[in-house]
């Protein structure tokens with residue numbers, strides 16, 4: 323939530339900051355603003371700022387009408403509103419009484435009410451409803467007392483409670499940008515004669531791929547020639563450097579109308595990349611980043627998967643795979659609920675946290691709770707350098723590349739791949755499956771990219787279907803077994819992108835209530851399991867018959883050659899034949915295409931759906 327940029331160097335700060343905000347806009351788009359430090363007519367510095375409610379385009383229009391000075395130091399912000407309505411006044415940056423310090427902020431300052439009351443008693447005029455404005459006033463008080471902005475930031479952070487990334491400039495110190503982080507993301511980009519700050523590396527990837535990871539409760543000062551990091555008490559800290567292994571092209575739309583559509587079409591690559599290098603020369607499965615010993619893994623007698631949104635649905639699929647291949651019992655829980663129910667955890671429980679962004683606050687807090695209970699935490703994450711893998715005992719990185727569309731697509735399929743790898747690895751270590759069985763599944767996984775290509779080659783038929791449903795008030799989704807989470811994910815995609823009421827149900831559950839929703843013409847998307855020795859396929863067919871008998875129009879996703887489904891489906895979307903556990907990797911793709919196209923036809927902003935943000939860094 324909220325995107326933050328800071329820059330000091332030799333380029334136009336306005337250009338660098340606005341471009342950075344464009345790349346971070348997926349994090350929030352309720353308002354945008356910039357602040358630059360310029361020399362005043364008398365040689366004294368001054369802060370110049372522009373801010374505007376709505377998307378970045380509104381800010382750019384304002385800057386067009388009221389140009390900013392050409393300077394080389396500045397900060398910027400794109401907001402996902404928490405405290406205060408998304409209007410011009412609440413937009414960041416916020417300034418102190420004397421307009422000397424400007425601040426942008428991501429997170430929530432929990433004790434802002436108290437601080438605000440004290441400031442107002444001392445004649446500070448606070449004009450917004452935000453929690454952020456208190457930080458601007460407090461910083462200004464500190465620099466007014468004669469300390470530099472770095473010391474001011476250290477002191478102010480000691481009185482703030484909650485989660486925050488703060489980035490500030492001081493009119494009287496036009497050579498430094500100072501930032502702080504606690505429980506909220508911030509990375510440093512290291513250039514030549516210039517340095518950058520960003521909520522994530524997308525903010526500066528155009529200029530440098532050398533980055534520094536910041537830890538909890540740290541303050542960073544960037545100047546043209548250097549970066550200095552301390553803790554909140556001023557003790558120096560050496561940050562961890564890393565090289566970003568993707569380039570600008572990964573953050574461009576590449577001829578697609580939306581990032582989301584581009585990311586859907588990147589899935590074959592993303593899956594292949596997430597499988598790369600996972601086998602030893604003898605064919606055994608290896609997970610480099612595992613960091614848990616075989617003995618620790620053998621000691622595990624329960625797994626709890628925690629995640630939110632789409633990642634939660636990946637976790638639901640993982641439960642089927644892990645339990646089937648390892649016989650270890652698995653619970654799947656929404657991370658926002660987890661720690662509040664006092665879960666039963668100990669050293670033999672493995673907590674698996676799934677997060678594309680690696681910054682989701684609900685999941686992070688759940689991880690912290692699990693670790694206080696002595697459980698080991700393994701993260702499945704797509705974002706190098708993010709907080710969740712850093713705070714976990716082990717990590718399996720997915721290699722999807724940056725996911726910019728707010729709706730997760732390639733994030734989901736690569737999470738599934740990582741979950742399958744984890745399940746197989748546990749089976750290998752615990753000896754619950756023979757080596758050739760594991761090799762067989764790996765082989766089937768390696769064929770998935772080609773199968774996804776096949777599904778994507780039929781996109782036009784799905785688009786047509788979407789266009790035919792543009793006025794539908796409700797769409798229902800049915801699935802069974804590993805297809806049930808896919809049904810839930812299909813419904814989530816439709817809700818978040820097309821703003822259509824959509825619900826997913828387990829096929830067998832229909833008759834316990836939801837079937838009352840079925841009326842003549844009601845569209846129902848059915849994820850049909852492949853034919854097999856179990857009875858799943860037949861049971862799903864019965865569910866389809868039940869809704870058809872009540873007038874539903876059925877759109878069935880089924881494996882090629884499934885004549886039984888072909889005979890009863892109003893519309894059939896064929897999928898290549900794969901085992902039931904792997905079918906989610908294919909079945910989700912038409913559902914992503916369906917939601918993307920339907921939202922496009924409705925004229926929605928597919929990459930930035932209303933009220934949402936990519937990275938949910940508040941609880």
Ligand code: M6R
Pocket residue numbers: 630631632633676677678679680681682685728729730731818934936937938
């Ligand atoms: O970054 P995370 O995977 O932790 O994010 C979890 C959810 O916020 C995310 O999946 C969300 O539900 C997406 N909008 C789904 O498309």
